[in-house]
Amino acid sequence: MASSALQSRLPRLAAAVQAGIDQNLHPGVQVYVSWRGEIVADAAVGTAQPGQPLTADTVLPWLSAGKPVTAVAVLRHVALGQIGLDDHVSRWLPDFAANGKETISIRHLLTHTAGLQPIDPGWPDRPWGELLDRLYGCRVRHGGTVGATPGYDPVRTWFLLAAILEAVTGRSFAACITEPSTSPPLLDADAFPYLSIDFARRAWDRLGAMHQCDLSVCVPIDGPVNQVTAYASPGSSFRGPARSLGRFYERLLADRRDGSGGLLPQALAIDMTSRQREGEFDLTFQHRLDFGLGVMIDSNRYGADTVPYGFGRHCTPETFGHGGSQSSIAFADPAEDLVLVLIANGQPGEPRHQQRHRELASAVYIDLGLA
Numbered sequence: 001m002a003s004s005a006l007q008s009r010l011p012r013l014a015a016a017v018q019a020g021i022d023q024n025l026h027p028g029v030q031v032y033v034s035w036r037g038e039i040v041a042d043a044a045v046g047t048a049q050p051g052q053p054l055t056a057d058t059v060l061p062w063l064s065a066g067k068p069v070t071a072v073a074v075l076r077h078v079a080l081g082q083i084g085l086d087d088h089v090s091r092w093l094p095d096f097a098a099n100g101k102e103t104i105s106i107r108h109l110l111t112h113t114a115g116l117q118p119i120d121p122g123w124p125d126r127p128w129g130e131l132l133d134r135l136y137g138c139r140v141r142h143g144g145t146v147g148a149t150p151g152y153d154p155v156r157t158w159f160l161l162a163a164i165l166e167a168v169t170g171r172s173f174a175a176c177i178t179e180p181s182t183s184p185p186l187l188d189a190d191a192f193p194y195l196s197i198d199f200a201r202r203a204w205d206r207l208g209a210m211h212q213c214d215l216s217v218c219v220p221i222d223g224p225v226n227q228v229t230a231y232a233s234p235g236s237s238f239r240g241p242a243r244s245l246g247r248f249y250e251r252l253l254a255d256r257r258d259g260s261g262g263l264l265p266q267a268l269a270i271d272m273t274s275r276q277r278e279g280e281f282d283l284t285f286q287h288r289l290d291f292g293l294g295v296m297i298d299s300n301r302y303g304a305d306t307v308p309y310g311f312g313r314h315c316t317p318e319t320f321g322h323g324g325s326q327s328s329i330a331f332a333d334p335a336e337d338l339v340l341v342l343i344a345n346g347q348p349g350e351p352r353h354q355q356r357h358r359e360l361a362s363a364v365y366i367d368l369g370l371a
Contacts, residue, residue, distance in 0.1 A: 005041075005043065006031060006041055006043040006045065009040055009041055009367070010031075010033065010040065010041055010363070010364060010367040010368075011367060012363040012366050012367045013031065013041075013360060013363040013364050013367055014045070015363075016359050016360050016363045017029045017031070017045045017046075017360065018045065020344065020346075020356055020360075021045070021046050023215075024213050024214065024215060024216060024217060024218055024346075024348070025213060025344065025346055025348045025352060025353075025356050026046065026211070026213060026218065026344040026345055026346030026348070026356075027046050027047045027048075027049070027054070027211055027213075027218050027345055027346055028044060028045055028046020028047050028048060028054035028208075028344075028345050028346075029044070029045055029046060029054075029342060029343065029344045029345070029360075030043070030044045030054065030056060030058065030060060030241065030242035030341070030342070030343040030345075031043045031044070031045075031242060031341070031342055032056075032241075032242040032243045032245070032246035032339070032340070032341040033246075033338070033339070033340050033341075033364060034246060034250060034338070034339045035336070035337065035338050035339075035368060036337045036338075037337070040368070042056050042242075042243050042246075043056055044056050044058060044242075046345075048060075048207075048208035048209065048345065049208060049209040049211075049220050050220070052208075054208060054345065055206075056241060056242070056243065057190070057206055057241055058206055058207075058208040058241060059190065059191075059203045059206045059207050059208060059239055059240055059241060060208045060210075060239060060240070060241070060242070060328075060343045060345055061210055061227075061237075061238075061239045061324070061327070062238040062239055062240065062245060062324050062328055062330075062343070063236050063238075063324030063325045063327055063328060064154060064235060064236055064322060064323060064324045064325055065238070065245065065321075065322050065323055065324035065327075065328040065329065065330045065341075065343075066193070066235070066236070066237070066238025066239075066245075066322075066324070067158065067234075067235045067236075067294055067295075067322050068248075068252070068294050068295050068321070068322050068330075069177065069186050069187065069193070069238060069248060070158055070161055070162065070177075070193075070234045070235060070294065071110055071161075071272065071293055071294025071295065072186060072248075072252070072263050072264060072272070072294075073165055073176050073177055073180070073186060074106065074110070074161050074164065074165060074294075075264055075268055075272055075293065075294075076180070076182065076183055076263070076264065077165070077168055077169070077182075078268065079264060079265050079268050080182060082168050083106065083164065083168060084106070085105070085106050085107040085110075085293075086105050086106070086107055087105060087106050088102065088103060088104065088105055089101070089104050089105065089106060089109065089160055089164065090102055090104075092163075092164045092167045092168065093132075093136070093160065093163055093164065093167065095132075095133075095136040096135070096136050096160070098136060098137065099137065099138065099139040099140070100139060100140050100146075101116075101138075101139070101140060101146070103146050103147070104116075104146050104147075105147075106161070106164065107276075107293070108146060108147055109153075109157040109160060109161055110161075110276075110293040110294045111150075111276050111277045111291050111292075111293065112150060112151060112152045112153050112157070112277070112282070112284075112291055113146075113147050113148065113149060113150050113151075113277060114146065114147075114153065114157055115140045115141055115144035115145060115146050115147075115148075115149035115151065116135075116138055116139075116140065116141060116153065116156050116157065117138050117139050117140065117141040117142070117144075118141070118156075119134065119135075119138050119156065120155075121134050121135055121155060121156060121159055122134060123155070123159070123229075123231075123233045124229040124230065124231070124233070128231055131159060132159065132163055135156055135159060135160060138156070149283065150277060150280040150281065150282050150283065150289075151282060151283035151284045152282055152284035152285055152289070153284070154235060154236065154284075154325075155233070155235055155236065157235075158233070158234040158235030158236070159233070159234060159235075161234060162232070162234035169181060172231075173193065173231070173232055173234055174192075174193050174194065174196070174231070174232055177192075177193045178192065178193070183262070183263075184262055186248065186263065187238075187240065187244055187248060188240070188243075188244040188247060190203070190240055190241060190244055191238065191239065191240025191241070191244035191245070192238070192239060192240065193232040193234065193237060193238050194229055194231065194232035194233065194237040194238070194239075195207075195227045195228050195229060195237070195239060196228070196229070197228055200228050207227075208345055209221065209345065210327065210345055210346075210347060211345055211346045211347065212346075212347055213346040213347060213348040214348070214349075218346050221347075236324075236325075242330075242341040242342070242343045243341075245330045245341045245343075246330070246339050246340075246341045248263075249321070249330060249331070249332045249339045249341070250332075250339050251263045252264070252269060252272075252273065252332060253332040253334060253337070253339060255269035256269040256270055256273055256332075256334060257334070271292070271293060272292050272293040272294065272295065273292050273295060273297070273318075273320040273332075273334075274292055274297070274318075274320075275290045275291070275292065275297050276291060276292050276293055277290060277291040278290050285308045285309075287299075287302065287303070287306060287307060287308055288302040288303075289302070289307070289308070292320055294322075295320045295321060295322055296309060296320065296321060296322055296323070297317075297318075297319070297320050298310070298311055298315050298316070298317050298318070298319040298320070300313065300315070300317075301317070305358070308323075308350075308354060309322070309323030309329065309354075309357075310358065310361075311329065311331045311333070311340075311361055312357075312358060312360075312361025312362040312363075312364070312365060313358065313362045313365075313371070314362055314365035314366070314370060314371035315331070315333050315361070315365070316333055316334070316335035316336060318333070318334045318335055319331055319332065319333040319334070319335075320332060320334075323357070324343075325347065326347035326348065326349065326350060326353040327343065327344050327345070327346070327347055327353070328341070328342060328343040328344065329341070329342050329357050329360075329361060330342075331361075336370055338364075338368070338370070340361060340364055342357060342360050342361065344356065344357075
């Protein structure tokens with residue numbers, strides 16, 4: 001779908017995307033919207049990098065918007081009875097028990113209540129084993145209490161979840177996502193948990209760059225060749241077109257509704273996408289936020305114009321999803337049977353990003369007559 005078609009179906013959204021280009025918030029935006037079983041938009045506006053148009057097929061970084069994929073990979077093994085949500089992490093990773101972390105559970109990892117001290121694991125510069133050793137040696141944050149100190153963890157706990165998956169399955173994390181032994185793949189073939197050499201070769205002509213944007217210019221952060229890594233960051237290195245993430249949410253929404261999506265049994269999909277952590281002040285975001293198991297739940301009741309990485313002003317309270325750092329948002333609204341993915345390829349700083357995506361997501365609801 002070209003930008004003109006986007007303008008005809010979602011004119012307020014198209015205008016907001018173009019306004020962002022004019023204001024140097026982003027060079028371009030990919031949009032995927034499905035509503036009541038119909039694809040309303042699978043489109044792109046702007047450029048992928050200098051001289052290259054952004055298309056609906058361009059492969060873009062999802063950053064933290066990919067976290068729910070890792071969460072579903074873990075929950076699949078919960079459904080099989082191989083993992084328990086209240087298993088201590090040390091059951092699967094014995095060396096993790098050091099320094100007061102003995103009671104941290106998988107549930108704590110998924111609800112961001114593990115309370116780990118902020119450290120940099122060292123991805124992608126450190127080998128996998130050395131990275132895990134750093135996590136095994138870290139401590140609970142000063143003044144923190146396991147299970148009772150809410151703080152969004154953008155990096156650390158996701159490597160632990162991946163290591164647990166590898167311990168349970170005997171397979172690499174990437175294989176658990178792309179070639180799982182017990183279920184169909186979690187993602188379409190044009191999305192991948194990291195930019196491996198193989199994936200780069202297959203998608204080279206479709207790779208788009210992320211840009212650092214200020215009030216005057218947007219500059220590519222780095223070229224695709226510099227994004228190739230030896231292994232994934234399970235909470236931040238997924239990439240693909242917006243439609244691939246949209247289809248993931250369509251399946252998760254179907255699982256929540258009647259179990260027909262093929263990702264999770266209905267009861268577990270409901271648990272994942274319902275409030276498991278409610279009304280807590282998040283130490284990372286400095287705002288009250290509700291979480292399910294690896295997903296954010298609509299938190300507009302704590303401030304629709306201040307909540308970080310929200311889903312717009314008009315989403316319903318059951319809406320669930322996840323954002324990516326200063327760039328993307330993906331969510332499903334069960335009450336409206338709506339899936340929305342927006343991937344902007346410009347990072348303009350947190351305040352400008354939050355305002356941008358609040359306006360973009362709100363515009364979709366207005367265009368569809370839901371506000």
